[in-house]
Amino acid sequence: MNTTEVTTVARPRLRRRRSTRLQRRQTRLAWMLLAPSLLVVVAVAFYPLGQTVYQSFTDKQFLAIEPTKWIGIENYKDLIHDSIFRDAVWTTVKFTVVTVLFEFVLGLIIALVVNSNFKGRGVMRAVMLVPWAIPTVIAAQMWNWMYNDVYGVINSALVRLHILDHAVAWTAQPSTALGSVAAVDIWKTTPFVALLLLAGLQVIPGELYEAASVDGASRWQQFWRITMPLLRPAILVALIFRTLDALRVFDVFYVLLGQRQDTQSMAIYDQNTIVTTGDVGYGAAVSVAIFLIIGVFVVVYVTFLKVEEQ
Amino acid sequence: VSTVAERTTRPGAGAASRVRRLRRSPFGRFARRLPFYLVIALIFFYALFPFYWALRSAFTPDADLFKTPVQYIPAHPTLHQFREVLSSHFFLRALLNSTIVAGGVTLLALVLGSLAAFALGRFRFRGRSATLYLMLSMTTFPQIAILGALYTMINGLRVHLFGLSFQLPHLYNTLWSLVLTYMIFTLPLTVWVLTSFMRGLPRDLEEAAYIDGATPLQVFYRVLLPLIAPGLVTTGLLAFIAAWNEFLYAVSFEETPNNFTVPVAMVNFVGKSGSTFQVPWGQLMAATIVVTVPLIVLTLLLQRRILAGLTAGAVKG
Numbered sequence: 001m002n003t004t005e006v007t008t009v010a011r012p013r014l015r016r017r018r019s020t021r022l023q024r025r026q027t028r029l030a031w032m033l034l035a036p037s038l039l040v041v042v043a044v045a046f047y048p049l050g051q052t053v054y055q056s057f058t059d060k061q062f063l064a065i066e067p068t069k070w071i072g073i074e075n076y077k078d079l080i081h082d083s084i085f086r087d088a089v090w091t092t093v094k095f096t097v098v099t100v101l102f103e104f105v106l107g108l109i110i111a112l113v114v115n116s117n118f119k120g121r122g123v124m125r126a127v128m129l130v131p132w133a134i135p136t137v138i139a140a141q142m143w144n145w146m147y148n149d150v151y152g153v154i155n156s157a158l159v160r161l162h163i164l165d166h167a168v169a170w171t172a173q174p175s176t177a178l179g180s181v182a183a184v185d186i187w188k189t190t191p192f193v194a195l196l197l198l199a200g201l202q203v204i205p206g207e208l209y210e211a212a213s214v215d216g217a218s219r220w221q222q223f224w225r226i227t228m229p230l231l232r233p234a235i236l237v238a239l240i241f242r243t244l245d246a247l248r249v250f251d252v253f254y255v256l257l258g259q260r261q262d263t264q265s266m267a268i269y270d271q272n273t274i275v276t277t278g279d280v281g282y283g284a285a286v287s288v289a290i291f292l293i294i295g296v297f298v299v300v301y302v303t304f305l306k307v308e309e310q
Numbered sequence: 311v312s313t314v315a316e317r318t319t320r321p322g323a324g325a326a327s328r329v330r331r332l333r334r335s336p337f338g339r340f341a342r343r344l345p346f347y348l349v350i351a352l353i354f355f356y357a358l359f360p361f362y363w364a365l366r367s368a369f370t371p372d373a374d375l376f377k378t379p380v381q382y383i384p385a386h387p388t389l390h391q392f393r394e395v396l397s398s399h400f401f402l403r404a405l406l407n408s409t410i411v412a413g414g415v416t417l418l419a420l421v422l423g424s425l426a427a428f429a430l431g432r433f434r435f436r437g438r439s440a441t442l443y444l445m446l447s448m449t450t451f452p453q454i455a456i457l458g459a460l461y462t463m464i465n466g467l468r469v470h471l472f473g474l475s476f477q478l479p480h481l482y483n484t485l486w487s488l489v490l491t492y493m494i495f496t497l498p499l500t501v502w503v504l505t506s507f508m509r510g511l512p513r514d515l516e517e518a519a520y521i522d523g524a525t526p527l528q529v530f531y532r533v534l535l536p537l538i539a540p541g542l543v544t545t546g547l548l549a550f551i552a553a554w555n556e557f558l559y560a561v562s563f564e565e566t567p568n569n570f571t572v573p574v575a576m577v578n579f580v581g582k583s584g585s586t587f588q589v590p591w592g593q594l595m596a597a598t599i600v601v602t603v604p605l606i607v608l609t610l611l612l613q614r615r616i617l618a619g620l621t622a623g624a625v626k627g
Contacts, residue, residue, distance in 0.1 A: 033429035048459035
């Protein structure tokens with residue numbers, strides 16, 4: 001660079017150019033630091049996602065001798081008429097509604113209790129974390145043993161209390177299968193919802209309640225007029241997270257029900273199609289369908305949140 | 311509560327003041343809060359009973375376990391089930407595999423994630439917030455959606471990309487398949503949480519180091535990394551637990567018991583005798599206790615930090 005040509009007028013331009021060079025160097029360094037992470041994300045998420053979409057238009061079979069053929073939307077046509085998949089979608093939706101509802105109500109009660117002042121509050125907080133700390137598969141096995149039709153504690157207790165007159169095979173009979181799976185999920189995940197709601201409760205200023213009592217508002221009115229409106233953001237976050245999680249449920253169904261066709265989740269059906277049957281092409285179409293169903297929920301929630309904000 | 315009102319009404323208000331006095335006595339206060347304590351007791355029972363039941367089953371000998379009526383407290387407590395499970399090659403192997411996988415995943419996610427967080431938290435450049443949102447959206451990525459593609463990829467898929475064509479390594483039934491695929495849910499979380507930690511640091515220290523002639527990488531590992539150590543512990547722990555608990559990929563990508571992780575082993579549990587005729591519930595519950603107690607202790611010890619990490623990952627943005 002020829003510095004002799006620099007005049008006082010040109011100086012700002014030069015400085016700007018120098019700063020852009022620094023800026024450029026910074027940008028390059030930033031992308032270099034990001035590169036490994038982005039590469040991994042592309043390799044384990046985006047490439048496979050593209051591959052899934054591609055495979056859903058083929059008849060790819062795992063370990064097939066004949067080469068894979070492009071069959072267009074044939075898989076999707078089959079999927080529309082696939083009553084087993086339709087049942088799985090319905091089962092998953094029922095599971096989602098029931099678990100999210102119960103987890104919300106129970107989580108709110110627990111959060112309110114833990115948020116109020118009493119001796120042993122710290123212990124209580126620790127206790128409610130226990131189910132959350134237990135891995136899902138292990139929690140499901142613990143309940144599986146409690147559900148046991150002969151030696152299980154649930155049957156034993158209910159028969160002894162004369163609520164039931166004979167033992168029930170909770171996970172085996174279709175009428176109670178979904179309920180017993182939902183109960184495990186509710187037990188395991190309510191603490192997470194309670195924690196999110198508790199975080200929301202703790203930022204509500206106490207003066208609001210004081211002012212309300214001075215004005216003569218009852219506890220009940222305070223709950224509906226102060227707590228609930230101010231808790232709204234936390235509630236929405238909890239509901240979104242839980243709904244998305246419940247829609248892709250796999251572990252509890254697998255442990256308690258195996259791969260039964262009468263009560264299976266979408267994820268169970270898909271995993272079975274891909275890994276057990278080796279029908280990769282059709283499984284990919286199922287994957288895309290699951291992805292779209294979850295996507296619809298995300299879009300609905302996000303627009304709902306946006307409307308809330310305005 | 312209303313002391314002024316009480317004082318003025320005291321003369322002549324016999325029954326009302328007696329009720330009030332009773333209500334303010336220790337007994338009255340207890341009676342009024344009774345429903346509240348009942349709710350607390352109920353929550354205690356609900357949260358802890360399944361864990362208690364696993365504990366009681368782990369300490370009950372098989373002879374009592376498979377007998378009716380069910381014993382609520384073990385009549386002949388024994389350590390036999392624990393001894394069996396802790397000397398079973400099948401279970402110990404699963405513990406080792408899970409430790410390798412979760413440890414490897416955590417290490418890799420922390421190294422890559424902290425570098426990315428350095429860029430996203432301390433630099434200004436175009437595409438920064440887009441990258442952040444990409445990472446955030448990745449945290450809700452449904453893993454089932456790419457199961458089939460990953461399944462074919464780890465089975466040595468032939469990749470055609472930008473004119474290049476190469477065969478992927480055969481990773482089916484190896485622990486590598488899990489270490490790599492678990493990046494999907496651990497890396498975005500690590501990047502996101504560490505970025506929020508990086509952003510919270512003051513500029514001064516970093517600037518002082520730059521003036522002293524430090525390179526950006528030196529600033530990164532001499533100045534910034536020690537400062538976000540608490541963040542590294544939190545995210546590391548969240549990543550470790552997530553990897554330790556993962557089941558869908560583990561059950562799909564591992565075939566032989568030698569490569570089972572703990573969750574897969576817990577589902578296809580084989581007792582010490584090796585018999586698959588009956589589920590050895592006593593040993594299984596002992597294994598449950600062995601696996602969950604460290605997790606529970608860890609969660610309780612670090613509950614504040616975990617909460618901070620979770621809310622940073624969940625509520626912000």
